[in-house]
Amino acid sequence: MAATVSFQLNGRAVAPEADGDTPLLFLLRNQFGLKATRFGCGNEDCGACVVDIDGHARHACTTPLVALAGAQVTTAEGLPAHPIGAALLAAFAQEHAGQCGYCLSGILMAAFALLRANPAPNRASIVAALDGHLCRCGAHGGILRAVERAAASLAAATP
Ligand code: FES
Ligand code: FES
Structure with missing residues (x-):
């Protein structure tokens, strides 16, 4: 209907x-x-x-x-307007996270939701948040480092 x-x-x-x-x-x-x-x-x-x-x-x-x-x-189109989204986009670029990019918008959004709820996630929390995301390029290492980099940059920017 x-x-x-x-x-x-x-x-x-x-x-x-x-x-x-x-x-x-x-x-x-x-x-x-x-x-x-x-x-x-x-x-x-x-x-x-x-x-x-x-x-x-x-x-x-x-x-x-x-x-x-x-x-x-x-x-993902809304990420640049949000500090956490902007930090994630910058960190993914700096870590060269991803190859073909097909998986990345979904992963970025899962990371965005994670960092909104938990600004300082450990590696296990990041892995758990991204567990349901397939990446056929095998770019997982760079993706995990990028989320950690984004969290660190946001923490450094917090007075
Ligand atoms: S298209 Fe929605 S989980 Fe695969
Ligand atoms: S970067 Fe190609 S599927 Fe993840």
């Missing part, structure tokens, strides 16, 4: 109309033109589609439009 659902998308009020079962991933890519969020499996198995919803890492491939009423949704 068609539904119009109001929520915040990267700090902007939106109210898309679509079938209520439409996955957020399809809305992001096809209705809003936000292509950073990727389709991998469609089944919560790869993490490529992860976005931040109300401070939590969520799979956009299985989150329906009707579940978004009043939510705050952040995608």
Whole structure:
């Protein structure tokens, strides 16, 4: 059934109309033109589609439009406007984390949710937060170092 659902998308009020079962991933890519969020499996198995919803890492491939009423949704396109997001982007570039990049927006969003909840995660916490994210390029080492670098840079910037 068609539904119009109001929520915040990267700090902007939106109210898309679509079938209520439409996955957020399809809305992001096809209705809003936000292509950073990727389709991998469609089944919560790869993490490529992860976005931040109300401070939590969520799979956009299985989150329906009707579940978004009043939510705050952040995608990778929204990261530069947020201090934690900007720190992550800089750290991933400095560590040359990733190769093809297909997995990275989902990983960045999971790391974003982690650092929002826990500004000083240890290696085990980072591994746990990224555990559901597949990277076929095997770039895991650089990715873990990048999250640690982002946390350290944010801590150094805190008075
Ligand atoms: S596309 Fe959503 S987890 Fe793979
Ligand atoms: S960098 Fe290629 S899949 Fe992760």
